Amino acid sequence: MSRGCRFACFLCGVLLLGMVGPFPFNIASSQQSDETTIDVTGLEPLVRRAITGGLRRIEKNPQSHQRHYELAAILDAHEIQELAITYYQKALTLKPDHLPSLYNCGLNYEFLGRNEDARNAWDRILGDQPDHPTTNFRLGEYYLRTGQFEEALTCFKRFGSSRPGSAMAHSRIGRALLQLNRVTESLAELQKVMEIAPRDRPTLITISQAYLRTGNREKAQEIQQRLEEDDSLHDSLVLLDPLRAEVLGRAINSNSCIARAENYDRQGLYACALTEYLLAARGRPDHARLAQRIGVTLVKLAAYARAIEHLDRAIVLDASSADSHHYRGLARLQMGARESAIADFRKSLQLQPGHPLSTEQLEKLGEL
Amino acid sequence: MAPVFPLRNLASWLLSGFLLLTVISCQKVVTIPPLVTLQNLAVDQLQDQVLTDQRRITATDIGDPQKRGSMAMALEANGLHRLAISEYQAAQRLDPADALWPYRAAIARLAIGETERAIEDLNKVTDRFPDFSPAWHRLAMARLEIADDVGAEHAIGQLLDLVPESIRGRAGYAEILLNTGDAPGALEILKTVTQQDRRNEWAFRLLGQTYLRLGQSGTVVEGMLRNTLDAERLYQQDPREDQLTRFRTGRDHENKFCAKLIRQSRFDIARERLLRTLQTHPEDVEFRSLLAQAHQGEGNTSAALKELDTIIRLDAELIGAYILKVNFSIQEGDRLARSGKSSTDEILSHYQRAAASGTAAITQAPDNWQAHFARARAEVKLSNDAAARLHLAKARQLEPNSSEVCLVLFDVCLRLADRDLAATTIQAVTEMDPGNLDAWVKLGLFHVSEGNLEQAHKALQKSAQINPIHPAVQTLRSRVSSLQSKNKDS
Numbered sequence: 001m002s003r004g005c006r007f008a009c010f011l012c013g014v015l016l017l018g019m020v021g022p023f024p025f026n027i028a029s030s031q032q033s034d035e036t037t038i039d040v041t042g043l044e045p046l047v048r049r050a051i052t053g054g055l056r057r058i059e060k061n062p063q064s065h066q067r068h069y070e071l072a073a074i075l076d077a078h079e080i081q082e083l084a085i086t087y088y089q090k091a092l093t094l095k096p097d098h099l100p101s102l103y104n105c106g107l108n109y110e111f112l113g114r115n116e117d118a119r120n121a122w123d124r125i126l127g128d129q130p131d132h133p134t135t136n137f138r139l140g141e142y143y144l145r146t147g148q149f150e151e152a153l154t155c156f157k158r159f160g161s162s163r164p165g166s167a168m169a170h171s172r173i174g175r176a177l178l179q180l181n182r183v184t185e186s187l188a189e190l191q192k193v194m195e196i197a198p199r200d201r202p203t204l205i206t207i208s209q210a211y212l213r214t215g216n217r218e219k220a221q222e223i224q225q226r227l228e229e230d231d232s233l234h235d236s237l238v239l240l241d242p243l244r245a246e247v248l249g250r251a252i253n254s255n256s257c258i259a260r261a262e263n264y265d266r267q268g269l270y271a272c273a274l275t276e277y278l279l280a281a282r283g284r285p286d287h288a289r290l291a292q293r294i295g296v297t298l299v300k301l302a303a304y305a306r307a308i309e310h311l312d313r314a315i316v317l318d319a320s321s322a323d324s325h326h327y328r329g330l331a332r333l334q335m336g337a338r339e340s341a342i343a344d345f346r347k348s349l350q351l352q353p354g355h356p357l358s359t360e361q362l363e364k365l366g367e368l
Numbered sequence: 369m370a371p372v373f374p375l376r377n378l379a380s381w382l383l384s385g386f387l388l389l390t391v392i393s394c395q396k397v398v399t400i401p402p403l404v405t406l407q408n409l410a411v412d413q414l415q416d417q418v419l420t421d422q423r424r425i426t427a428t429d430i431g432d433p434q435k436r437g438s439m440a441m442a443l444e445a446n447g448l449h450r451l452a453i454s455e456y457q458a459a460q461r462l463d464p465a466d467a468l469w470p471y472r473a474a475i476a477r478l479a480i481g482e483t484e485r486a487i488e489d490l491n492k493v494t495d496r497f498p499d500f501s502p503a504w505h506r507l508a509m510a511r512l513e514i515a516d517d518v519g520a521e522h523a524i525g526q527l528l529d530l531v532p533e534s535i536r537g538r539a540g541y542a543e544i545l546l547n548t549g550d551a552p553g554a555l556e557i558l559k560t561v562t563q564q565d566r567r568n569e570w571a572f573r574l575l576g577q578t579y580l581r582l583g584q585s586g587t588v589v590e591g592m593l594r595n596t597l598d599a600e601r602l603y604q605q606d607p608r609e610d611q612l613t614r615f616r617t618g619r620d621h622e623n624k625f626c627a628k629l630i631r632q633s634r635f636d637i638a639r640e641r642l643l644r645t646l647q648t649h650p651e652d653v654e655f656r657s658l659l660a661q662a663h664q665g666e667g668n669t670s671a672a673l674k675e676l677d678t679i680i681r682l683d684a685e686l687i688g689a690y691i692l693k694v695n696f697s698i699q700e701g702d703r704l705a706r707s708g709k710s711s712t713d714e715i716l717s718h719y720q721r722a723a724a725s726g727t728a729a730i731t732q733a734p735d736n737w738q739a740h741f742a743r744a745r746a747e748v749k750l751s752n753d754a755a756a757r758l759h760l761a762k763a764r765q766l767e768p769n770s771s772e773v774c775l776v777l778f779d780v781c782l783r784l785a786d787r788d789l790a791a792t793t794i795q796a797v798t799e800m801d802p803g804n805l806d807a808w809v810k811l812g813l814f815h816v817s818e819g820n821l822e823q824a825h826k827a828l829q830k831s832a833q834i835n836p837i838h839p840a841v842q843t844l845r846s847r848v849s850s851l852q853s854k855n856k857d858s
Contacts, residue, residue: 046547049517053548056518066552074549165832196829245583250551252581264585268803271593272585275577303597 065094077251254283288318322352401458433463445615467497505604551581569599635665690729694742697722722746737766
């Protein structure tokens, strides 16, 4: 090949590259524009990492509905709803019948007050699966809000038939019946709720309203008084919703992690609680109360050496916490360090005179 | 033409000689770095012994890079990272072609918090030795720690290109996915990885965390996270890095490590290790207590009890030893009863021994609830329910928050037809531990036996909320249904 011929080939090559080169570049830059539209400032570092990670995965696999759904779910879990809807919609463009996207997109519409869009999403699901339990529940809630009580009742009954014995189903059926003035039937449903969840405040309120409608003022008043005086009453009904749970578990901002940790702690799932507290602490490394909770949870898990490390940190961050001293005392006692444990219990009492748990420990140790 | 050839030959010989001399004179003379001195180190007796032994071996040839590297590993394994770095550097100077030494020096830097410098060093290692897979793994995880997710993804990609089947590498990839918001991707990998390596606690820990991210919790996930509480990340390794595990020692380490081996039912390994450790710590009751558990795990109850007797001789006030004696004697009695090959007297003799140990514990610590509880359990085995009730009541008085004590007390009271105490006891458990399925089922069955359908139904609802498919809940459900139909019929 002559030198001139080789130069011509090279030139053709350069020109060809020039023609095809910009194409993939444009795709990349259009995807990068996605990233620039998501304002991640002000978000906790872990959340930022999850969002940018989601964008990178979409960039690598732009035709994957799953990748779009996953980013949408992360955004949704952190209440960035407008953008969540955008990505749910992108997922639905790629796979129109993708149930998790359709369902959660509907919920996001509802959160943003776009009720008709939400309803369209529910209708699309029920078009394919008329008995889909949680969609019937959501649509029932929509009808209840908009005063379409017969329709609400139908939806709640469908929900209830797929969840026999569900307090949530009885509660909603009871409410819809009350709105339809079928008070006796309503009371029967609400009583079923009370059998399962006797401390549910909203149900008690509805029961009181039902009694008022029947003219039984005495009974209504009795319940009102209980509502005022009984501090143990709370909103205790929980909707088991796997499609939503799959989204909400992705919330990794510290507040969400703490809320989940507290919930696990109440159920005695201490290792789950610890995992969530540790994740929360990554977002708030200098939070004394968080360090203390990690320490306390480790005490519950009998991981005393690690508990002491975290409680030491909690005390460095907030030396005035009686509880941190108390629990460090407990951990030290379990590790056989009796003297330093006593010192901690004493410090706890000094910081909070009469601290019941420290008092009890010192009494047990014969030091009080 | 003839004389020209020898002349040209001579010139080329001279030139070659000159070049050879130049090369030799330019070659760097490697001076052997001095060996580390072991003075005033913050180590215990066990660690000191390992380090001294290793130094003695290294001193036989301080110019051998492998020996210097091993010395560095002995130092690193026992927490002496700065000294380890200088020994790794010595090994590197003696053999610059070996990737292991600069790589390990970087890891020692990571351990002392010099992350940036460590990452810089790992970058150099991966540049110079791109086929050395362990460095890519460490680099990936170090980048992940500093939130350089793109860098971490790149490094783990390089690792998996080199060793696509690496279980540790794939677990590392899953960890990156989990940290960057792709829990489903992590789940897919971790399910396979944990199937392939059932002992990889770190992978199980990550799996538990992944389930939480996907909104799945409950007792299985809790168990997974609880059992892997002390798990540490596992890295792709050079085979020579196994030495680190061999060198790692110290009282605390041995204690934790052997306890872990026992938890994993690796009793034989634990026993051997504990026997070795006891040579330097013969009076350490914690080691002896672990050894007793290892013996018991191997089915050698007599050796276990002998070990516990030694502990009691060393420290008669150690209540834990008496309680272990109770447990082991009961276990042995149960084992013989299950085998069906022993006489009743033989079985009872073990339970009697358990009761005697319980009595000894109470003598040492009359206000220790666990001592009373242990004695009560032995009395239950001997069918002395009245005596058991006395000790359970005392245990409960000393520790009112123990569900375990209450549950046994409930059963004993039922057998003694003390239904009032049974009712208040089981009620108390449901109040202090509302998530205790066993308690709700027992309460439900109690109400069924009392014919109290309403209360039985409530207890059933509560237990079904905890685990609707649990066999005990199914039993309670059928008993409640029977009562319901019986009531309707009557």
